Amino acid sequence: MARLSVDPSHHPGQFDSHLVCVNLSQWLADDPRREVAFVHTRSHLKWGIHHEAHTLAKRASFPFNPGIPPRVTFNFIRRKATEACKDEWQRLFSSADYRGHHFLRLCDSTDKPARPSYVGGGPWLPFFGDHPSFCARAIRCILGHAPMGEFRARFNIAGRRDCEYCGTGANQTRAHLLRQCNMLVRPRRFRMYPYYLGELYQYLRDNTWLFSFNPLPREARRM
Numbered sequence: 748m749a750r751l752s753v754d755p756s757h758h759p760g761q762f763d764s765h766l767v768c769v770n771l772s773q774w775l776a777d778d779p780r781r782e783v784a785f786v787h788t789r790s791h792l793k794w795g796i797h798h799e800a801h802t803l804a805k806r807a808s809f810p811f812n813p814g815i816p817p818r819v820t821f822n823f824i825r826r827k828a829t830e831a832c833k834d835e836w837q838r839l840f841s842s843a844d845y846r847g848h849h850f851l852r853l854c855d856s857t858d859k860p861a862r863p864s865y866v867g868g869g870p871w872l873p874f875f876g877d878h879p880s881f882c883a884r885a886i887r888c889i890l891g892h893a894p895m896g897e898f899r900a901r902f903n904i905a906g907r908r909d910c911e912y913c914g915t916g917a918n919q920t921r922a923h924l925l926r927q928c929n930m931l932v933r934p935r936r937f938r939m940y941p942y943y944l945g946e947l948y949q950y951l952r953d954n955t956w957l958f959s960f961n962p963l964p965r966e967a968r969r970m
């Protein structure tokens with residue numbers, strides 16, 4: 748705190764530090780013999796002159812910035828800008844036109860649909876961001892841009908539309924791959940599986956070739 752109080756560079760308390768510097772520089776310039784020393788003592792010990800200085804400092808509230816509202820600080824402005832950005836981001840994300848009509852909505856641990864956030868890398872990356880190829884498979888799945896029949900049909904790309912994994916003739920949609928295809932490993936008791944981010948993580952771990960461009964393993968091919 749002592750160092751920061753006379754540090755006019757960019758930091759959360761810059762405004763107050765700048766005022767301290769302005770006042771001190773003037774006081775120091777008046778007499779070259781003047782100097783400033785910071786002495787750190789524990790206030791509860793109430794040592795003579797130190798306690799006197801402590802009491803004086805506590806009594807004085809913002810002696811250097813009369814008329815300036817304390818909320819105009821770097822921290823305050825940064826927090827307001829960040830909150831405004833996040834609010835706008837979440838507002839836009841609630842629109843399917845912005846989010847994407849094929850975006851797979853999953854819930855976080857609070858049982859609410861995951862929404863964009865800047866905290867801890869947002870809700871998705873902490874689950875899927877460890878390995879690039881795993882993250883790519885998760886993103887393909889969530890966005891619906893994956894090597895599967897539904898995607899090929901949507902963009903008129905040559906290739907099979909039916910599911911080559913189970914060979915039942917079912918359209919190979921993402922919903923089929925996530926909830927119906929009997930060649931994929933999933934807990935059978937869940938009807939809306941995967942529902943949580945953690946469940947999609949586990950599903951992709953259990954079916955390592957799903958949503959990847961790698962050749963399909965022989966055991967996962969029926970036709």
Ligand SMILES: [Zn+2]
Nearest residue numbers: 910912913928
């Ligand atoms: Zn299938």
